[in-house]
Amino acid sequence: xxxxxxxxxxxxALVARVLLTDxxxxxxxxxxxxQGMVRAQLRxxxxxxxxxxxxxxxxxxxxxxxxxxxxxxxxxxxxxxYRIAYSCFLQARRKGSSAAEDMADDAPDQxxxxxxxxxxxxxxxxxxxxxxxTEQIVLLHVVQLGLSHDEAAYVLExxxxxxxxxxxxxxxxxxxxxxxxxxxxxKEHGL
Amino acid sequence: xxxxxxDVLDVLLxxxxxxxxxxxxxxxxxxxxxxxxRLRNKWPMVAGIIAxxxxxxxxxxxxxxxxAGWQDWLSGExxxxxxxxxxxxxxxxxLALAWAIAEADDRYDPKRMIR
Numbered sequence: 001x002x003x004x005x006x007x008x009x010x011x012x013a014l015v016a017r018v019l020l021t022d023x024x025x026x027x028x029x030x031x032x033x034x035q036g037m038v039r040a041q042l043r044x045x046x047x048x049x050x051x052x053x054x055x056x057x058x059x060x061x062x063x064x065x066x067x068x069x070x071x072x073x074x075x076x077x078x079x080x081x082y083r084i085a086y087s088c089f090l091q092a093r094r095k096g097s098s099a100a101e102d103m104a105d106d107a108p109d110q111x112x113x114x115x116x117x118x119x120x121x122x123x124x125x126x127x128x129x130x131x132x133x134t135e136q137i138v139l140l141h142v143v144q145l146g147l148s149h150d151e152a153a154y155v156l157e158x159x160x161x162x163x164x165x166x167x168x169x170x171x172x173x174x175x176x177x178x179x180x181x182x183x184x185x186x187k188e189h190g191l
Numbered sequence: 192x193x194x195x196x197x198d199v200l201d202v203l204l205x206x207x208x209x210x211x212x213x214x215x216x217x218x219x220x221x222x223x224x225x226x227x228x229r230l231r232n233k234w235p236m237v238a239g240i241i242a243x244x245x246x247x248x249x250x251x252x253x254x255x256x257x258x259a260g261w262q263d264w265l266s267g268e269x270x271x272x273x274x275x276x277x278x279x280x281x282x283x284x285x286l287a288l289a290w291a292i293a294e295a296d297d298r299y300d301p302k303r304m305i306r
Contacts, residue, residue: 022228031218036211043212054217061221065228124207143201144208174200 004076007033011077018068027068031061034078037145038085044140045089056092060085075154079147082155127177135170142167 011033017026038060042053063084064071071080128136141152142163149167153160251257260272 024222024225027225028218028222031221032214035214035217039212039217040209044208057217058221058224062224062226065225120203121207124203128204128207139204140208143204171200174204178200178203 008076012073015068015071015073015077027065030077034081035061037078038081041082041140041145042085042089044144045086045137052092056085056088059088063088075151079151079155082141082145082147083157086155087157123178127174130177131170131173135166135173138163138166139170139174 011030014026014030017023018030035057039053039057042056042060043050046053046056060081064081067084071077075083128139131139137156138152138158141147141155142149147155149160149163152158153163156163158166256272257276260270260274260276263270263273264276
C-alpha cells in the first residue's frame, strides 16, 4: 500500500464501523484489503498448499470477526491479522497428522515446473528450504511480508532478540548458499 | 559491502515471494459464513458491583467500629472511628478512580477513529 499511515487510518475507521454499527460491509472491505497478504502468508507457511492455506485464512477471518472488539489499535490491523493467521497455522500444525506435514514438505517439489521455471527462483527456494523452520518463518515475515522486527516479534510471539538473531542467522546461511547468484545479480542490476 | 550484499539478498527473497493472492470469491465465501455478532453483556459487571457493595455493607454493619464511626460522621463529630471510616472510604474511592482511568486508557474506543 502506497500510504501506510492513510491505509492504517482507513483500517481503523472500518474497524470502528464494524464495532459500532455491526456493519458487515465494512468487515468485507477490511477483508478485501488484507485477504491477499494473509493468504500469501499462509501459503508460504504451508509450503504452497493452497487449499489448506485458504481453509486457515477463512478460519483467520472468522476469528477476526468474532474477536474484533479485542483489537486495541496498538498494532497495525494487518499485523493483528498476521498474528491470528500464524496462531491458526500453529494450532493446525499441532492438531494435524504427520502425514499432513509430510505432504506440506513435498508440496514445493510438486509445483515447481510451470511457475518456478527460472533457475534463480528455484535456487532461492532450495536455499530457503535448507534453513531451519524458524529461520524460514522469521525471514518470511521480516523480508517477504515486510514487517519490522518488532512487528514480527508480535506476530510470532517471540522475543525481539530471538527474531533478530534468527534473521541474521538465516541471512548468513542464505548469503553463503547463494553466493554465486549474488555476484551475477549485482552485475545485472547494477547494485 | 555487507549492506550491499544484504540488499541483494533482500531483493532476491522479495522476488521469490509471490505477493498477494487474488480474491477469486474468497471474501464472498467468508462473508456468507459470518455468524451474528454477540454484543458483550454488561449485566455481570453490574451484578458484581452490587454484590460487592452489599457484602461490604453487611460485613461492616456488624462491626461496632464502623457503626460508631457512621453515627459520629452523621452527627458531625470527628471521632477516631469516623476519621478511620472516612480514610477507608476515600482510599477505596481513589483506588476505584485509578483503576477506572487505567481501564479507560487501555480500552480501544472506536468512536475516536471516526472523523
